[in-house]
Amino acid sequence: MRIPTGGMTASAGEQSELDDRTNRLQKDLSSEGYTVIRDLLTADQVESLRLIVTQYLKSELQSLQDRVLHAGSGRKLASDIEGSSKISSQRPGKEHAGEGLGHTGK
Incomplete structure (x- = not known):
């Protein structure tokens, strides 16, 4: 049935x-x-409302996914920049930068 x-x-x-x-x-x-x-509501009104709500929710979901993606990319970029600055600051000889350029150390 x-x-x-x-x-x-x-x-x-x-x-x-x-x-x-x-x-x-x-x-x-x-x-x-x-x-x-x-x-x-009539059946047609319910169907119309369902379509509108579904489209709205899909749009909001896409917007949320885009924001999460961009936030994740921003964190990744910041992490990459931070990581590269740590690497450059750990290069040998970096702590003696400026020596040999007229600096006598006195």
């Missing part, structure tokens, strides 16, 4: 799982002060 679920169909076992998720979502929303009102 298939049970309609707002444009989708689910078996009886799947329906139970959907109901559990819906109840958890309703409880979470309720604890945040939101109210769930069933059948307020």
Whole structure:
């Protein structure tokens, strides 16, 4: 037996799982002060809203991934620069720079 679920169909076992998720979502929303009102939107409005929200979330996810990538690149660059400055400061003779250039040490 298939049970309609707002444009989708689910078996009886799947329906139970959907109901559990819906109840958890309703409880979470309720604890945040939101109210769930069933059948307020038409099926077309729900589908349109889903598409808009999905596009928005994908865009935000991409933006977040870009920021993380850039932050990681910045840390890598800073690490590379720091590492190269440590290497150059450890070169032999570096501590005697300036000797032989008219510096008498007196």
